[in-house]
Amino acid sequence: MHPAPSIIVFTVASGLGYGQAFFLGLGLLDPAEPATRVSHVLALCLIGGGLLSSTLHLGNPQRAWRALSQWRSSWLSREGVMALAGFLPLTVTAALSIFTGDFFWPIGWLGSAMCIGTVYCTAMIYASLRAVQSWHTPLTPACYLLFSGAGGALLATFFGAAGGTPVILTGVAALVLLLAAWGTKSAWRKRAQALVPASTPETATGLGTIGRVRLLERPHMTENYLTREMGFRVARKHARKLWIIALLAGGLLPGLLVAGVLLLAGEGGRIAAVATLMASVAFAAGLLVERWLFFAEARHTVMNYYGG
Secondary structure (H helix, E strand, O other), X not given: OOOOHHHHHHHHHHHHHHHHHHHHHOOOOOOOOHHHHHHHHHHHHHHHHHXXXXXXXXXXXXXXXXXXXXXXXXXXXXXHHHHHHHHHHHHHHHHHHHHHOOOOHHHHHHHHHHHHHHHHHHHHHHHOOOOEOOOOOOHHHHHHHHHXXXXXXXXXXXXXXXXXXXXXXXXXXXXXXXXXHHHHHHHHHHHHHHOOOOOOHHHHHOOOOOOOOOOOOOOOOOOOHHHHHHOOOOOHHHHHHHHHHHHHHHHHHHHHHHHXXXXXXXXXXXXXXXXXXXXXXXXXXXXXXXXXXXXXXXXEHHHHHHOO
């Protein structure tokens, strides 16, 4: 599949934003701290920016609102509905922190629950596609949720440290979620590489009883939407290198930095803030590479008709 930059930015930015908003909604940071107020603004900017980025992939972005009407059958529509509905409690929680320094747990917890629901809907857009065999697994939403949670925990740890508050709870959560996220992703990738294609040129054409089917001539000579979006291929050796980069940048380095902060008794301060900021940036970079591979390595069954 074509790894469109707009979709990669959307899934990474919104995932980080929802993860951060989830921890803010739990009330783990002091709402009166200036760092917490900045954190609320950043979370909303990541969510809003990510959602706006997703519209760049549409042929007619001005018609994006029509997708909201199909929530009964479409995960894309459900994601849009959840995202818009979730803005209300997230904005109220942010406003309380920014203008009054208060936290109202019923609204905060509602916002956190809607963050989980929105990220799940985003993941199910891909997990529900039977035509992309590697995506069609419960491991896909598990990866999306865990990566979002890990990124949110890292950002919560950074803003907690910047505010001078103890970060033991968010730091431990970040380590646990990092381990769970990359462990689940490793299992997802191992499954994807071991897959035996359920759809082949023989099954797609119904000519398998005659023998092996090979392409004599493509359906058309010029490039079209299908070949652009579904026909992208990445060399296995390059994919392996990129996977290692993603694992080191997004998993090992943030884990070591957060572990170092916790060894300092989990206290906030300048050193802890710098270390957790570096961990958050490294994680985001690794996640961008992971998400690029998620799309680039996917194989759509329609390519059976194009010799793919």
